[in-house]
Amino acid sequence: MGKVLMKGNEVIGESAIKAGCHYFFGYPITPQSELVAYMAKRLPEVGGLFLQAESEVSAINMVYGAASAGVRVMTSSSSPGFSLKQEGISFLAAANLPAVIVNIARGGPGLGNIQPAQSDYFQVTKGGGHGDYYTPVLAPSTLQEIVDLTQEAFRIADQYRTPVILLGDGVLGQMMEPVEFKETSEEMHLFEKDWATTGTVGDGPPKTITSLDLNDVSLEERNRKLQEKYETIKDQEVRVESYKMDDAIYGIVAYGTVARIVKSAVDRAREAGMKVGLIRPISLWPFPSSYIRKLSEQLQLNKLLTVEMSAGQMVEDVRLSVEGIVPVHFYGRNGGVIPTVDEIYQEILKLKYGVMV
């Protein structure tokens, strides 16, 4: 397959279809609406189903129903709409149902605006809804990476029976880049779902999917199993990229759109002779904590700088990762403002020379 020029939101849709997701329940919200429209057009062509729900709440519960039936299913939204899905995501997690939920994040809080932002980091990486649960979160930084991670999202969802979040922002959703779609492996589609409620049709006693357990002891046991699953995911599904870190003494931590801009700033700082590199978490949960910690120790990093399009959210995880062995600085823009290469370059210089006049 050759390369095609596509918009990020559409790339998510096509990648999902190529991953065997033929069911999508959506609701319009900027800046993810192109994904909804793409699925409305494309899914009938592949014998799938697109349905526009009356609300984000209804869409995520349609996903719950479809996931109960054992099919690959997806929904998408942007920050305010994603908040509305949180109850449903908690139910999916508790009922061990696989699904992929896309958040093309925008400026918040409240209605905020429709510009790109990374201020939903807390919400997506710390569970977000009620109860003790986490969802794996994948954060691509290029459209090609959207292709790979969308497919991975469905694999992780099915393998661990969990909702998985694909986190982008308005830049990734709206920009166009050439991408190449790949055929998915056979193993990708071989998840047996003998737990699904599809009607028993001669297949043994009735099955139940529920998140309710009125007995405290058995609910605690159920939650213990959930936590065990999360430990396995933490062990198996960490993804991180490092860029020019081999001899670095300063490390910049950034993900998604911001990581692209940081790469340019790192290149510029390298040209100016600074030993600086980028650590880019790709899985935001599980967070690459031990990777960042080990790298900080091995390289005896002088300072870390976290750059985000938020008032400072991922920086908390970076600080928890290094537990004080390296000072962690923060630079953020928010409200839809995208930090420039020059701004980040100035912040990198500050790491070496202190506050500049």
Place this chain on the structure above:
Amino acid sequence: MKAVFERTSGLIDRETHYCPGCTHGIIHRLVGEVLEELDALEQTVGVASVGCSVLSYHYFNCDMTQAAHGRAPAVATGLKRVLPKERLIFTYQGDGDLASIGMGEIVHAAARGENITVIFVNNAIYGMTGGQMAPTSLLGQKTATTPEGRAAQTQGLPIRVSEMLATLDGASYIERVSTHDVPHVIKAKKAIKKAFQNQKDEKGFSMVEILSTCPTNWGLNPEESMQWVKDEMVPYYPLGVYKDHSYKGDGV
């Protein structure tokens, strides 16, 4: 000895958690009998809601999925749209679940003509949480949140769900029935059967509203409760067929 009456295979043989005099038990049995008579148990996936019937998945002898409060019609839509068309999907919802928090989901499922069967149990109160006012509580009805009785000026007026949904072109079959005496129970069963048969015939959205009791939270004994349905509820919620016309035609 010849058996003249047997437990329906539509229900699992276990004790229910319902209070004495509550008609959930009767309604469960009617749904179970209908599914058995239609030979549909293996083809059916039920959706339990939130409220007293949250544990209905312990009783119905078919695959069951438990939905968040009010969202059963959305969950049923997800199931119905992805499973083979022979599968029958039903929701079993109370009035707090369907007519309050889940009003959006039920209205849009009806408007879409979603080919599902909705069993709507209306007992004019929130049972599970301890007897608070429901959107269907009658004027003057004393509840935990209307200790002086429901007053129109402060709590508004009860919602007649069947009448409202019947105005939607997408709804195919809407009937309100009651369980306060044997003749009405028999009528209720006929309505439930029709609501499932409609789904088999692909006629679209079918809902049976069933007037039901809540002796515990009404503060009445079982017999008085039956009488209260007859004397107080039926006049405000008239029984009958509110819609019996499918925009999808007579099915296929």
